[in-house]
Amino acid sequence: MCGIIGYTGDDERAVLDVLLDGLSGLEYRGYDSAGLAISNASLSVYKREGELSNLEAVLPEGLDGFAGVGHTRWSTHGPPSDENAHPHTDCQGRVAVVHNGIVENYAPLRAELEARGHTFESETDTEVVPHLIEEHLADGADPERAFRRTVERLEGSYAVAAVFSGRETVYATRQASPLVLGVGDDGHYLASDAPAFIEYTDRVIYLEDGQFATITPSDVTVTDERGQPADVTVRRLEWEPEDAGKSGYDHYMVKEIHEQPTAIRRCLGGRARELDGSVTIDELTDLETPSSVQFVACGTSYHASLYGARLLRERGISAQSFLASEYDADALPIDEETLVVGVTQSGETADTLSALRSANRAGATTLAVTNVVASSAARACDHTTYIRAGPEIGVAATKTFASQQVALAMVASVLAGEFPRSFVEGLRDVPDDVQSILDTSRARSIAEQYEDADAYFFIGRGYNRPVALEGALKMKEITYKHAEGFAAGELKHGPLALVTPQTPVFAVIGADDASEKTLSNVTEVESRGAPVVAVTDSPERVERHADATLEVPDTHPCLTPILANVQLQLVAYHVANRLGRSIDKPRNLAKSVTVE
Structure with missing residues (x-):
């Protein structure tokens, strides 16, 4: 869901570029605000609701520093806003924190901190973290010890990273939320997912639950909950930056x-x-x-x-x-x-x-x-x-x-x-077979014909039912139009009441024993005036029942759904594109859902 990027390296002028590249590389996960913090003589924090471009618009010229963290937020506690965007800081602006996941005990922690005079600027659960760190620093703990002692107080799922003013170190840990470290030649990285830094290095360490990472320009250290060195493996990713x-x-x-x-x-x-x-x-x-x-x-x-x-x-x-x-x-x-x-x-x-x-x-x-x-x-x-x-x-x-x-x-x-x-x-x-579909598909013309529909229904039997469900999900996700998938035989048990001439029905029909029954269900919607688009490997069998067909190559009946799915993906894409939707980043959705 949310995305984290962190970096510290030999060239302090590169910190901002790395963070912005990383945030751009994490946009696919879905987000509603973005922000970053860079450690220099003090701590520079900038964050904005909306797309990354909103954040870039407020960044000053010449911003540089020793280390930094960035974040793309997908809202859980509190709506999208500048105040609720990460990073979050303590009262004195000495530490900035980014966080994925949920701090389940944030309410009592916040009440406790407010009772001791801490002022909160956001509605998020995350903001308790920098304030707890602040208290441990005030008690004489160094930044690493303050970070560890704070994490001991947290309950829930989290990936947390922190930077401190005037220091070139990034501290991080995880519990049931992903963090990966990047081992570079001129610096080191951390992120929720490797695409955030893949253009800089393909050497990674996957952090385990309960492990702590300390990254500096010259070193990456991973320790366990007791502070003892952890046994880690540096792996090489098998894909190139251009793959993304x-x-x-x-x-x-x-x-x-x-x-x-x-x-x-x-x-x-x-x-x-x-x-x-x-x-x-x-x-x-x-x-x-x-x-x-x-x-x-x-x-x-x-x-x-x-x-x-x-x-x-x-x-x-x-x-x-x-x-x-x-x-x-x-x-x-x-x-x-x-x-x-x-x-x-x-x-x-x-x-x-x-x-x-x-x-x-x-x-x-x-x-x-x-x-x-x-x-x-x-x-x-x-x-x-x-x-x-x-x-x-x-x-x-x-x-x-x-x-x-x-x-x-x-x-x-x-x-x-x-x-x-x-x-x-x-x-x-x-x-x-998939390539032949991509080369010959009529999905674009089908999309043009039915882009103004009130709703879309998808039906299939047996192996084709999961593809009908997936076809409806794709249509919902990226077009924002109502779509439902059904087992074909269930249409007559209620959903048929919703069928009108403005609700095209996509019927996945393979050359198997269930196809005759599916054709029977098709006639039920035909008689209600609904247009029918058949996705089939047997066009000659369905043409008199269908207003249009999307063909798939003949194959083993168990494999037809894999091919039919491609046609439905293309239909959803072309409808969404004609409607001008945000196809790669649909509203309210995230790529990786890391909270229950």
Whole structure:
């Protein structure tokens, strides 16, 4: 959600540039205000509600310093405003703090501090942190000790970074909220996510819960809660700075839609073997076939998990999907033969992490399916499968959803034994099939035809139901228009009352046993005057029922949803673009939701 960037280096003139570049690199996470603090002879703090350009407009010429932190805020405590934007400072302006997460005990801490004469300028939970540091400094503690003693008082989830006036050091720690350190040649960095500093260094250290980081121009020190040196690994990121650019596209989202063939090839690489019709995931070679599987996920990842669960059920393995925020391990049958799979693009989704931790406590085996190496989910689970989609900047997930579908298809193959050879052959063809859709799609003309609709409905059966749900979510996220996804058979059990000639229905219809029933549901909406757009691999079967068709290549029936999804992504994108929406940064939304 919120974004943190920190830097200290040899060239004090570079501090502002690094912070602004970092804040720009974090805009994709979603935010409503931005700010920064730079340590020089005193402490220079600037922050503004709204976009980063509002902050840049008030920065003075020649601003430099020894070290600094920056922040993009997504509001939780208090509405967007200059006062509520980070960083926050103490009464004397000696320390500036940025924070992601929630300080759950901020109310009693604030009351305690106000009773001792502290004055608060904001409504945020974060502001208690610099005031607590101020008190410890007044008691004689040095900055590092004051920072540690303050963190001991905090309850909840947090990633916190602080700078002090006149010092070239940045202090940071985390608890259930991500922080990554960047190890550079001319300075060192910290951030919520590596895109904030990837143009400066590809060497990173992922901070663990309870660890403290101290970064200076010459060194990075990581210690545990007792102040003892922590065992850390410096990793190299596998993507380049240009991977996070738009590469000539108008929006990150459409760029990432067009990157799906490449992302899926990476996901498949070395795993799906067409020659012998097998699927192998090296990370899962020692994972025994479970008696049951429980998926936990949120949003788009939940839709991918619905797809994975159905694949397993059809191969004889009991499988269910749960919204992570509703998951209750204590109320479910769980033992050591139960596999709980957390599906999360970022690996930092708070609800999913909470569900995985409860599954671990209940004795289940856990598996993370994620895109981020060494993320919290990857470290929390017994096993990890990476989807290898590469960096995704647009808030609305596209290539990560397609890669999740492919990854879960392979996971299902490993857990259930060999799928039909035609399935593996179809998997290997998915990148080319997606490319053919991108080359020939009529989604733009469909968007032009229906951009003024009152609402949009998406229907599908079986494997196509999760894609109908995802199609509706994409339309909602980036167009701000009402959209709903349904199991096709449920239309007649209530939603049909909403169907009018101004509510186009997108029907995902594959060449499977359920297609005739879906066509029957299509006739129900036709008779109410609603236009029908069929997303199908069998246009000749549906043309007399549909006002328009979006074709997908013929493939194994279990894989049709992966292809149909691409057409629905393009429709949502073109509608949003014609409506002039903020496609990459939809209002009120964040890329990585790190609070429950």
